[in-house]
Amino acid sequence: MIKFPGWAQRNNEGPPDLDQVMRDLSRKINNMFGKGGGSQPTSSNGGNINLPILPIIAVILLIWLATGFYMVDSGSKGVVQRFGKMTDDTTEPGPRWHLPYPIEKVTVVNMEQVRRLEVGYRTTGEGGGGKTKQPREALMLTEDENIIDLQFAVQYNLNNAKYYLFNNRATDDAVMSAAESAIREVVGKNKLDDLLQKGLADTSQRMQTILDSYKTGVHIISVSLQSAQPPEQVQEAFEDVNRANQDNQRQVNEGQAYANDVIPKSRGKASRLLAEAAGYKLKIESEARGNASRFEQILAQYNNAPDVTRQRLYLDAQEQILSSVSKVVVDQKAGSMLYLPLDKLMNSNAAAAPQQSQSLQSLNTPAAPVADPTVDRSRDAFRSRDRESR
Template sequence: MESSPRVVDGPQKPGPGDFWRGLWSALGGRLPLVIAALVALVGVTTSYVQVEPDEVGVILRLGRFIGTVEPGPHFRIPFGVDRITKVPVQRQLKAEFGFRTEHLDGRTTYQPEKPELVRESLMLTGDLNVAVVEWIVQYKIKDPYQYLFKVKNVEAMLRDISEASMRAVVGDHSVNEVLTTGRQRVATEAKALLQGLADRYETGVDIQQVVLQDVNPPDPVKPSFNEVNQAFQEKERAINEAYADLNREIPRARGEAEETLRAAEGYAIERVNRARGEADRFVRIHEEYRKAPDVTRRRMYLETLAEVLQRTRQKVVVDESHKGVTPMLWMNGAGAPPAAGAAAQVKGQP
């Protein structure tokens, strides 16, 4: 008995092959052109590259270095033939040692101390003391080719040679120089040594600055170091005060000595001139005396008497026979001259 064909009413669900057959029918056999257009579009979009103002582009063609390009828009061979690696040559980079900086909510914070951070900062000084040194290395990339191809990991290499340079320099200085007066000299020597090592290993970086962020003694001996530093500061203060007193007293003593010398010289000149004047006056009087002894003697007596009487406040005349003396009335009894009789009596006494 033959089975009759099964008839299903209504629309049938299309299969997967129907979609591709419909797409091929719609394209009308132009699929190769569409694929070529898509390939061209992808090639155009992937051949454009933009190099930022603080960067340079290093061109690798099939993995081989062929040159660099300056900032701006550039085209490259697509589909992996040309690759342009951007290197920030104008950007200042930074490496921290002994600490790490974190930025949270716009505020600068630091990571908690870890064993590797403590190991970086502990150093032995030239006088066999221990110091905790934290520093920053600021650098720029000066040779993109060396930076990318000469060293496998430039950042790790830079950290290693930075630590080696700082330990070498700190080991050549005493702990007091590292902690106080010689910090700038330590940073300068470390920068020069680090730049030499970076050039020797062809890292392609230029060391801009080495900054000692914080230098302290270890925590167990920090109180003793603080006492020593305080003693040094008091010593320096005492020395400075002594120099201040020296600079104040020495000029004053020199001025007083100079004043005394000038006064003595002036006094000596005055006495010499006065002695010469008196000697000259005596010579002149002697010459006059030799010419007229009586007249000269009487003149000298009168001049001497006039000079003496000018210095006396009371004058008493005891000669009764002297005429022409005007009587004077003394109002105060204490300073009144004696009466004429008393004066005559005084004159008559032996």
């Protein structure tokens, strides 16, 4: 506290003269800057003149004001605090200014920086070549009461600078807690085999929901599963079970493939047999109706002319019977049997007729008939037997 001389003596006379107070203050400030003890220039009314104090104060004020300039980089935001209290102002990238400390303070937050958090393991060594397991974080219980060892990495950035600064004491701890909570919830609702095959689906969305409920200002980019396997103590037994399941699935697939091959063929064969049976049925029914209709017609003719109808039926039956057997001609007068192969003669003549017509067309000249050796032999046999009978 600065005490001015003469105040004690003038307590009862009112405040001291203002000029006297300013002169005393100027003298004390000059003494502080090393200018005391010498003769000071005086004004015409006898007062001291303090010329350097005002420029110094101005320079100090300018320097203090200049400390309020700051730069916000691209992808970052500045959060302004006034007397330690958060304001509504959030500065965008570029050169900015605020009231210098201790009135205002600015915290610049990188919003686009991708941060990485490892759960269940920690990267060690240069270049991240080694890993150290964290069993407390990695071991989780599944729905079917099995234990699974999960290792995953979470990548995130920020979406609200104010929430990030003032709602979190430790952001990594908040993200770690949300990640463990979300993944333990997902693991607890799925079986071990499903987790090993499908992975951690919808985990990032669940983590984002938890973090948004606490207003952490964190945005989850991705959750990448590094490892998912049973604990090392039961790894061998689990692999045996897994191989057995794979063999079982392979046999099921083979059986299904065989069924897919055989069943369509069997169905096709059954359909073909049904179609053939239906066709045979129609054929038999048609033949039966035709025979019945023919019999009715024959009956009507038989009633009109029995002898003629009976003879015609006999001849028709003989024609049907003899059409498919070899013919033998017997001369009743000679009393000997003459073998005359009429069926062969007819077949040979029918086969020779097209050949003769083709020869006539190609040569365009009449061709001499060629004697059939079978006919010649038949004629010779007939003549010899005729001479013997004579």
